[in-house]
Amino acid sequence: MGAYVLKRLGQSLITVAIVVLTVFLLLRLMPKNGYFTREDYVNMDKDARTAYLRNLGVLDDPFTQFGRFLSGLARGDLGRSITVYPRSPVLDVIGEKAPYSLWFGLAALVLSMVLGLGLGILMARYKDRFADGAGTVYVTIVRAIPSLIWLFFIQQWVTALLGWPMVFYEDRPVSWILPTVSLALSGIAWYAIWLRRFMVDEENRDYVKFAVSKGLPWKRVMRGHVLRNALVPLVQYFPQQILLTIAGSLLIESIYSIPGMGGLLVSAIRQQDNPLVQALVLLYSVLGVVGVFLGDLLMVLVDPRIKLAESSGKGAAA
Amino acid sequence: MKPRAMIIAVLMALTAVASAWAAGVDRYDAVYASEGSSLRYFYTPTTTDQRVAANTQDGLVEQDRFGRFVPSLAQSWTVSPDGLTWTFKLRPGLMYVDSSGQKTRWEITADDFVEGLRYVSDPKNGIKNFSRDVRNLISGLNAYYLDLSDVDSGKKKDLTRDQALANFANVGISAPDKYTVVYRLSKPTPFFLSYLVMELFLPVEKEFLDTVGLDFGVSKEKLVFSGAYYISDWQRSKRIVLKANPHYWDAGKISVKTITLQYVPDPTTQVAMFQRGELSRADLGADQVKALAKSKWGQYIYSDPPSADRFSVTYWFVQNFTSANPEFKAFVNNLNFRKALYYGIDRVKLNELDDPYKPGQIIRNTVVPEFQIFDEKGVDYTDYPGVKEIKAAGNYYNKAKARDYFKKALAELTDGKGTIKGVSPTTVDYKPIAEVKVDGKLPLQMVYVSLPDAVETKRALLLKAMLEEAFGKENIEVTLGQCIDDVFGEVVEPRRFDLLHDNFRFGYADPAAQLSRLVTGGGVNDGQYSDPEFDKLVQEAMSKTVLSERYAIFAKAEALYLDRCYVLPWAMGGTAYQITKVVPFTYPRGGFGITRFKFKGMVVEKDPITAKRYEQLKAAFYKEMAAAK
Numbered sequence: 001m002g003a004y005v006l007k008r009l010g011q012s013l014i015t016v017a018i019v020v021l022t023v024f025l026l027l028r029l030m031p032k033n034g035y036f037t038r039e040d041y042v043n044m045d046k047d048a049r050t051a052y053l054r055n056l057g058v059l060d061d062p063f064t065q066f067g068r069f070l071s072g073l074a075r076g077d078l079g080r081s082i083t084v085y086p087r088s089p090v091l092d093v094i095g096e097k098a099p100y101s102l103w104f105g106l107a108a109l110v111l112s113m114v115l116g117l118g119l120g121i122l123m124a125r126y127k128d129r130f131a132d133g134a135g136t137v138y139v140t141i142v143r144a145i146p147s148l149i150w151l152f153f154i155q156q157w158v159t160a161l162l163g164w165p166m167v168f169y170e171d172r173p174v175s176w177i178l179p180t181v182s183l184a185l186s187g188i189a190w191y192a193i194w195l196r197r198f199m200v201d202e203e204n205r206d207y208v209k210f211a212v213s214k215g216l217p218w219k220r221v222m223r224g225h226v227l228r229n230a231l232v233p234l235v236q237y238f239p240q241q242i243l244l245t246i247a248g249s250l251l252i253e254s255i256y257s258i259p260g261m262g263g264l265l266v267s268a269i270r271q272q273d274n275p276l277v278q279a280l281v282l283l284y285s286v287l288g289v290v291g292v293f294l295g296d297l298l299m300v301l302v303d304p305r306i307k308l309a310e311s312s313g314k315g316a317a318a
Numbered sequence: 319m320k321p322r323a324m325i326i327a328v329l330m331a332l333t334a335v336a337s338a339w340a341a342g343v344d345r346y347d348a349v350y351a352s353e354g355s356s357l358r359y360f361y362t363p364t365t366t367d368q369r370v371a372a373n374t375q376d377g378l379v380e381q382d383r384f385g386r387f388v389p390s391l392a393q394s395w396t397v398s399p400d401g402l403t404w405t406f407k408l409r410p411g412l413m414y415v416d417s418s419g420q421k422t423r424w425e426i427t428a429d430d431f432v433e434g435l436r437y438v439s440d441p442k443n444g445i446k447n448f449s450r451d452v453r454n455l456i457s458g459l460n461a462y463y464l465d466l467s468d469v470d471s472g473k474k475k476d477l478t479r480d481q482a483l484a485n486f487a488n489v490g491i492s493a494p495d496k497y498t499v500v501y502r503l504s505k506p507t508p509f510f511l512s513y514l515v516m517e518l519f520l521p522v523e524k525e526f527l528d529t530v531g532l533d534f535g536v537s538k539e540k541l542v543f544s545g546a547y548y549i550s551d552w553q554r555s556k557r558i559v560l561k562a563n564p565h566y567w568d569a570g571k572i573s574v575k576t577i578t579l580q581y582v583p584d585p586t587t588q589v590a591m592f593q594r595g596e597l598s599r600a601d602l603g604a605d606q607v608k609a610l611a612k613s614k615w616g617q618y619i620y621s622d623p624p625s626a627d628r629f630s631v632t633y634w635f636v637q638n639f640t641s642a643n644p645e646f647k648a649f650v651n652n653l654n655f656r657k658a659l660y661y662g663i664d665r666v667k668l669n670e671l672d673d674p675y676k677p678g679q680i681i682r683n684t685v686v687p688e689f690q691i692f693d694e695k696g697v698d699y700t701d702y703p704g705v706k707e708i709k710a711a712g713n714y715y716n717k718a719k720a721r722d723y724f725k726k727a728l729a730e731l732t733d734g735k736g737t738i739k740g741v742s743p744t745t746v747d748y749k750p751i752a753e754v755k756v757d758g759k760l761p762l763q764m765v766y767v768s769l770p771d772a773v774e775t776k777r778a779l780l781l782k783a784m785l786e787e788a789f790g791k792e793n794i795e796v797t798l799g800q801c802i803d804d805v806f807g808e809v810v811e812p813r814r815f816d817l818l819h820d821n822f823r824f825g826y827a828d829p830a831a832q833l834s835r836l837v838t839g840g841g842v843n844d845g846q847y848s849d850p851e852f853d854k855l856v857q858e859a860m861s862k863t864v865l866s867e868r869y870a871i872f873a874k875a876e877a878l879y880l881d882r883c884y885v886l887p888w889a890m891g892g893t894a895y896q897i898t899k900v901v902p903f904t905y906p907r908g909g910f911g912i913t914r915f916k917f918k919g920m921v922v923e924k925d926p927i928t929a930k931r932y933e934q935l936k937a938a939f940y941k942e943m944a945a946a947k
Binding site for chain 1: 353355356358361363441442444446447448449450451463464467470471532533534535536553554555556580581582583584586587590591594596804805806807810811820822823835841842
């Protein structure tokens with residue numbers, strides 16, 4: 001296990017380094033005229049444009065720029081934003097925005113898990129009956145109708161009906177509810193439909209039929225075997241989902257005016273804010289890799305049959 | 319205006335303002351859709367940045383509600399007889415305040431204006447708006463900037479950066495005493511005041527700047543404020559709260575004590591928030607106007623283009639005189655063809671996409687906007703002979719005339735059997751925007767390029783239908799191309815267009831702001847045409863320092879330019895309808911710099927202003943303005 005963890009950490013580091021380097025180099029291929037608007041071309045002559053680019057640091061050769069990035073990284077300094085929030089330290093920008101995405105994301109994730117897994121269990125338990133049908137209708141609606149439509153419906157009509165604010169206010173807790181619910185809706189559907197599917201699969205397996213025929217109570221079979229085994233394929237995603245809540249939601253944060261991380265990477269890329277893009281890519285890739293790694297470990301904890309590494313040359317992973 | 323009428327107009331206006339004050343509320347809530355980038359007020363790439371800068375920092379002068387330049391931090395000024403030296407006397411004893419509204423230890427002094435200019439002219443500070451116009455305006459400034467730039471790039475090795483910085487002493491700005499700022503200009507510039515409302519001429523306190531260093535303006539705590547408001551709260555992508563500065567020099571004019579601006583990018587949400595009483599103002603798009611017109615909100619909807627942020631923007635069609643499309647190149651260099659286009663475009667129809675109710679009110683035939691530039695007698699530049707007639711002509715659309723000109727163009731450019739003289743078949747490569755095969759025969763192939771949003775797409779389709787219908791599909795075929803979002807980078811610079819929809823805003827109060835950039839090789843001459851006669855007239859006008867003489871020649875130049883159809887102006891900016899509780903005409907207006915974003919003097923009422931009341935206030939305001947001039 002220790003060797004496996006070390007090996008995975010090494011692989012993770014290499015993966016992150018490749019991602020960061022690739023993004024770094026791709027950013028350097030972006031055209032320099034992207035730093036200027038129409039008005040800038042009128043206001044600035046070539047010398048002024050060159051001076052501007054030089055002071056942004058984007059005219060240095062890529063190796064110098066990468067060296068600067070790494071040395072800053074070693075000191076815990078990710079640099080300053082150059083175009084989206086000029087001169088603001090990147091860590092300050094992320095530090096201001098990440099908590100909003102994180103808290104909304106975590107609240108929505110908990111809601112999705114509680115309601116989604118509960119709904120999935122109900123749908124599997126009462127397969128082909130009302131609960132299953134109602135759950136399927138919900139899942140179909142959420143997945144088939146473009147999210148923009150029901151998100152706007154919730155914002156426009158539900159707030160009018162309940163007299164709640166249309167946008168998020170930090171000092172009015174009632175305004176936190178709808179963004180959280182909106183964020184959770186598709187997660188609930190996702191957990192419900194997949195848990196139902198895995199539970200129904202498990203219910204049809206021989207060991208379940210055997211256990212039932214041996215006289216084990218149905219509830220015990222469901223809790224101790226079916227649910228536990230059905231959760232195995234899902235739990236590996238939990239860590240990643242938790243960690244990547246920090247990335248926020250472009251759509252919902254925009255609709256409810258939540259000052260989170262959603263859209264920050266898009267803005268940074270569009271405005272060629274290299275330090276901000278690099279920091280975000282680094283953050284997201286580290287969290288992604290760590291999430292996958294923790295997911296693997298979690299799977300082993302939930303299902304002891306799964307082995308992550310070969311043990312003494314004998315059996316492989318189950 | 320007769321004295322009696324003038325007195326009545328003034329009384330009416332005063333009554334209107336007084337009654338508004340009486341019913342007023344002390345807060346204003348609005349939204350913003352373009353995210354602010356920073357609080358460093360010398361660098362304001364978005365309108366949100368400009369709005370915050372305008373309300374939290376004052377310059378030497380500002381514009382009042384009639385657009386006149388009036389004293390601000392300077393209480394008076396004088397100009398030397400040669401027009402080169404401008405001396406401003408500051409109000410003594412004014413202090414900067416911090417983000418809690420408390421007085422700081424720093425007084426606003428003349429040195430702060432010197433420091434401000436020193437800051438913006440250092441290339442290391444990356445102030446993009448520090449234009450060559452400004453550099454060439456003040457004596458020695460351009461040389462100072464270029465030296466620093468050359469030192470930074472390594473081109474100049476005989477000078478250290480510190481030495482180059484020390485040369486700022488040679489720049490034409492000085493503070494001979496604590497309350498006197500003197501500018502020495504490179505050439506007489508009677509419209510110099512219109513530069514001073516730009517953010518580039520704001521003050522900064524040196525000791526404070528040295529203390530915060532690179533962090534200047536990265537948060538509200540890294541700023542001190544000289545304006546009518548201070549920033550009491552600032553959250554990226556969320557909200558900005560401005561509170562009235564209790565130590566402001568003109569505090570008596572500030573009736574709105576708290577301004578809350580929320581980041582709400584969605585226009586639908588904005589309107590619903592207004593309807594629920596959460597906002598003091600909402601802007602409406604054409605579709606929203608249609609949706610609300612028959613509801614109870616219909617009575618409150620109106621538009622006032624001259625007070626809109628974008629009023630000084632002129633929209634025009636640019637023609638590519640050096641087109642890679644040999645068919646279009648042959649045609650566009652023919653005056654009759656350009657006149658055919660000029661008369662063949664129905665401006666009212668095009669405007670209906672932006673303003674379905676009063677499309678005629680936003681037509682602009684001139685390059686230079688109206689209500690912006692006035693001579694020493696208060697005469698609007700666009701009322702000078704030559705330009706006045708063009709302005710007054712309204713919609714130029716005349717299908718018969720257009721067809722006549724087109725026939726003349728065909729007679730001159732084709733052999734009478736449909737072959738375009740001197741054009742060989744080829745493929746016009748405007749990839750990735752368009753690719754067109756031309757065969758040197760009619761129909762003339764031309765590529766019109768626009769942005770991909772819904773209104774621009776509709777406009778492109780309408781224009782294509784308009785031209786093909788006017789001249790016949792057998793004579794002209796318009797191919798539509800779209801860029802992603804950067805008209806200059808994707809279209810203009812790589813020359814991937816024949817006809818293009820674009821716009822341009824004014825920089826300062828002189829026709830040169832636009833016309834000098836439209837000459838051969840000028841910064842806005844995107845069509846790349848050349849007309850020595852026009853160039854000469856512009857040069858001649860720029861050499862005049864008496865405004866009326868200057869404008870008379872500029873008007874002649876502009877009339878010639880428009881008669882020869884080098885660009886095809888068709889609309890003004892500022893088409894937005896609104897529902898608002900803000901009493902119109904109570905706040906500053908003007909097309910230049912940032913004072914048009916000031917809330918100073920703004921009066922907000924409890925209930926929305928009806929369109930009927932707006933019309934009454936408008937009538938009174940224009941009477942008052944005429945009297946004031």
